[in-house]
């Protein structure tokens with residue numbers, strides 16, 4: 001057996017252990033769930049183990065309220081699962097369907113086949129990753145369909161098997177994913193943080209809606225393997241995480257947002273130093289960054305973060321929304337704590 005196959009058996013063993021008493025529950029006929037998309041303020045970049053999607057470091061994200069994925073599941077009498085994305089059937093050889101089938105085949109009895117009806121509430125053109133909200137919604141819907149009633153930390157670990165950042169998409173608000181140390185990832189789980197920040201805004205600035213040529217999975221692998229700058233990354237990002245978490249607790253916007261921007265720029269620097277070089281930016285990304293830096297110099301408290309793509313996610317507070325909209329008329333604004341009414345003093 002190859003190494004890869006052995007690891008795969010380990011993942012299946014772990015899943016079987018977790019679902020030991022519930023895997024063969026009689027499913028309901030249908031179930032559905034919603035999960036928000038999320039963006040990391042301190043990033044997950046690099047795996048210490050690829051089959052379980054175990055990260056080198058912890059990360060901390062903010063969920064994007066009503067921007068996410070709604071997934072409906074229904075039991076079907078068919079030889080294979082059917083994956084529908086935004087109303088259209090996805091061919092079984094497309095990577096989107098392959099990943100979903102792989103995840104379902106790990107957790108379901110082999111004779112149970114489902115129709116998976118996935119709707120992204122984020123316009124695809126917004127340039128947000130949908131794999132995080134997609135796997136989180138799939139995990140929550142499967143938990144309901146199968147009557148697993150698993151604790152949230154196990155659902156987070158199961159969602160992580162589909163996509164690392166999905167472990168953080170089970171909750172609204174700020175979420176921390178701790179790296180953990182165990183080989184089977186039982187302690188590599190996410191959990192929501194208490195502080196809320198009703199004035200916090202996230203602005204989506206879409207530079208390009210084309211799908212990226214290099215997936216984050218491949219990008220991370222290449223960076224860890226070839227970038228000398230990656231050696232600095234674990235220490236840098238763990239320090240950023242601690243400082244962002246403290247800033248969230250203290251309601252210190254400047255520290256939180258500045259550290260998030262610095263963290264994103266540092267991550268992109270590790271990628272640029274990979275070989276072959278990995279640059280997700282488009283020329284327009286840099287134009288927008290310079291505009292933000294200029295506005296900041298003029299006194300506007302405006303920062304950004306970026307993931308493995310060319311689009312910027314702006315961070316600012318409600319009192320500056322009009323200025324931000326005036327500078328970026330095309331921006332799409334999200335209020336992560338839109339469900340919270342009280343105002344932080």
Ligand code: PMV
Pocket residue numbers: 039040042043044045059129131132163164165166216217307308
């Ligand atoms: O979960 P993945 O494999 O899509 O990787 C996410 C990587 C980043 O978006 C760049 C960082 C993060 O923490 O979300």
